[in-house]
Amino acid sequence: MNQHDKLALPVGTTLDRFIMRKQEDFPYATGELSQLLRDIALAAKIVNREINRSGLIDIAGAYGNRNVQGEDQQKLDVIANIRFIRALRNGGEVCTIISEEDEDVIQTGNVQGKYVVAIDPLDGSSNIDVNVSIGTIFSIYRRVSPTGSEGTSQDFLQPGTHQVAAGYVIYGSSTMMVYTTGNGVNGFTYEPSLGEFFLSHPNIQTPSSGAIYSINEGSSESFSEGMKAFVSHCKEQSYSARYIGSLVADFHRNLLKGGIYVYPPTAKAPNGKLRLMYECNPLAFIVEQAGGKSSNGRRRTMEIEPKEMHERCPLFIGSPELVDKAEEFLANEHAASQVVNG
């Protein structure tokens, strides 16, 4: 029985009750983080409704703008962005937000708010119009700037180890919210007819190994030798190749079944494609709390000191034995190049 079991709440507990119950375990808790998690759940319910009807009404397709990443924004990217920002603004606990969809920090006006949030409002944008699972990813930090003033980019440039909470919502065959506050990982399934999230996956533990690899081999020509060797290893082991193209969905499957997701450096994305603050760090917190591992191929993701709000970072994440194996191939490549270069 591990430390989380003694606090175990039965499957079917509502998210609200779960949050409240967990808060009671921290006598000095003031309820602000609890409220913030509820605000995120509320926005997820609204976005879920939009997604479910996206084929019906005119919210499919491109919005006509490009975001700070140079990507064409989908209408649902913009709608999800608006909905989460509004919920966090109205909730009052968050002073400042960074979002994949906005170049600059977003001020909420809640200068007394103790928290800042980094968010990927809609993950898996390329899958929106084809009815494939998509998600939302969020990361929560305590601000470092004093309350009473607006937050700044400095409030975000903290290593992932400073996260106070992180999670994702997956909008799939069912909609789930999975999060951690550093005391284990729990998953809640949404029951639309009741408008409630219910505990369905208590204390998630990821298998130490697995037979699934999620890598976009379409870019493999420009993979490093070590990365190519790891892909060959996965094939020699007859692992299953599974790549949905929505990070949240690939991550979630591997979290439950065991496996590894890798977005390595490529010619097109020399630093990988994924963003450290609102994709890599939050999922790294989740996977570590579930007994898994996350790195950039060499360094623990959550120890990386961010320099920019939207910086990209290679991601190797999942079952610890598979991430170790991938790192081993990269280390061998590095050692080999040392020998060659003397």
Ligand SMILES: O=P(O)(O)OC[C@H]1O[C@](O)(COP(=O)(O)O)[C@@H](O)[C@@H]1O
């Ligand atoms: O098509 P690629 O290059 O494999 O990239 C797919 C990856 O990019 C992403 O779509 C990036 O996230 P966004 O959709 O939030 O921009 C991930 O969800 C996914 O894993």
Ligand SMILES: [Mg+2]
């Ligand atoms: Mg994303």
Ligand SMILES: [Mg+2]
């Ligand atoms: Mg996105």
